[in-house]
Amino acid sequence: MCDTCGCNVTEGNRHLIEGDGRLARTESGREAISVLQGLLSENDHIAAHNREHFDRHQVLALNLMSSPGSGKTRLLEETIAALKDEFRFAVVEGDLETENDAQRIRDKGVPAVQITTGTACHLDAHMVHNALHEIDLDQVDIVFVENVGNLVCPASFDLGQHRNVILLSVTEGDDKPAKYPVMFRAADLMLISKSDLLAVLDDFEPNRAERHLRELANRAPAFRVSARSGDGMQAWFDWLRSEFAALRERVQRGETMRPAIQPDGQLMHSHDDHAHDHAHDHGHGHAHTHHHHAAGHRHD
Amino acid sequence: MHELSVCQGLISQVEQIARREDAESVTRILLSVGPLSGVEPQLLADAFPIAAAGTVAEHARLDIESQPIRVKCDTCGAETDASANRLLCGSCGDFRTRLVSGDEMLLMSLELERRERA
Structure with a gap:
């Protein structure tokens, strides 16, 4: 459980367990009060703040999630090399212990902030918020947040990103979307990475991986890419260009952009003080947007 | 495995509400946690006593309903x-x-x- 994996206390939530909740004891009756709030409303509050921050600087923020070793850093290295004259990048790296990934990015001439999570299994909005203080967003067009390699925990925490990009490498099983539905349901784009290895790994069937994604009612595009050979990278670059343009357009209209699927807390949160955040997302490229939010099954 | 993080967020909210309502203690907490939330109800229930220790919700009963x-x-x-x-x-x-x-x-x-x- 959490005590063993150690994700319980991070810098961002440490204060939550240091509250002074104790109250004097007296006699009185009981009362039930209705609350109806997302369980992560504090995280979601910071995430909304992060998103405003990105929007103000017209910076596209992408949350990269996958298993460990699926090629996130390699993808970023090649993306930076190919598009460095077109976009100004920055990278927030989540990693358990080392600075290695951040160093690889810096070697490409791009600012990278390492969040060393210790034994924590996910990034939360506080951690990203702290990292943003070290990045001059006026000098950036696209921020990649490379989440901790993990297909479970990161899915529950909104960081303030505009889109979720999920990598599935062909060295894994093509049934990963069926095994980790919460994660893959949240994908705005699925990249089937290391596709140059398909020639030797014939038990991975990309069409099957995509079918499992569709079975999660997910309409996101699925591209096969090889950062090593360059195959398929053009589609990924075009996706970046179109999402960047979409964000600019959205922000100029005073709106923002959100992942198609958001943890429930985000939905609840959007009813309070972050009014402009509530802008509906009807123009989303792949149409699935957050209809189920608009359906308002609980909060009306 | 992030359930304790989630539970700590919950306790923080509960404490805020208890303060606002001038409550002496919280006796019951009702959650709704769906199968696609990314949170395991049993792990949440296991994490609850750890997160609640020493707080206004220390003796609260945690009920989790599913949809x-x-x-x-x-x-x-x-x-x-x-x-x-x-x-x-x-x-x-x-x-x-x-x-x-x-x-x-x-x-x-x-x-x-x-x-x-x-």
Whole structure:
């Protein structure tokens, strides 16, 4: 459980367990009060703040999630090399212990902030918020947040990103979307990475991986890419260009952009003080947007 | 394995509400946690005593209700049951559905013991 994996206390939530909740004891009756709030409303509050921050600087923020070793850093290295004259990048790296990934990015001439999570299994909005203080967003067009390699925990925490990009490498099983539905349901784009290895790994069937994604009612595009050979990278670059343009357009209209699927807390949160955040997302490229939010099954 | 993080967020909210309501203690917490929330109810229940220790919710009973996974089809309009990794329309089989329920991660209500007024 959490005590063993150690994700319980991070810098961002440490204060939550240091509250002074104790109250004097007296006699009185009981009362039930209705609350109806997302369980992560504090995280979601910071995430909304992060998103405003990105929007103000017209910076596209992408949350990269996958298993460990699926090629996130390699993808970023090649993306930076190919598009460095077109976009100004920055990278927030989540990693358990080392600075290695951040160093690889810096070697490409791009600012990278390492969040060393210790034994924590996910990034939360506080951690990203702290990292943003070290990045001059006026000098950036696209921020990649490379989440901790993990297909479970990161899915529950909104960081303030505009889109979720999920990598599935062909060295894994093509049934990963069926095994980790919460994660893959949240994908705005699925990249089937290391596709140059398909020639030797014939038990991975990309069409099957995509079918499992569709079975999660997910309409996101699925591209096969090889950062090593360059195959398929053009589609990924075009996706970046179109999402960047979409964000600019959205922000100029005073709106923002959100992942198609958001943890429930985000939905609840959007009813309070972050009014402009509530802008509906009807123009989303792949149409699935957050209809189920608009359906308002609980909060009306 | 992030359930303790989630639980700590919950306790923080509960403490805020208890302060606002001038409650002496919280006796019951009701959550709604769906199968597609990304949170395991049992792990949440296990983490609760650790997160609640020393707080106003220390002796609260934690109840977690679940919601069925239901989808509504964009193509044929049917609303049907589905499972976590198969969110297809139960009527026409189309994948263009949207979730009606099953991804909840909500604090529904609290039962409080009020502080006695002087």
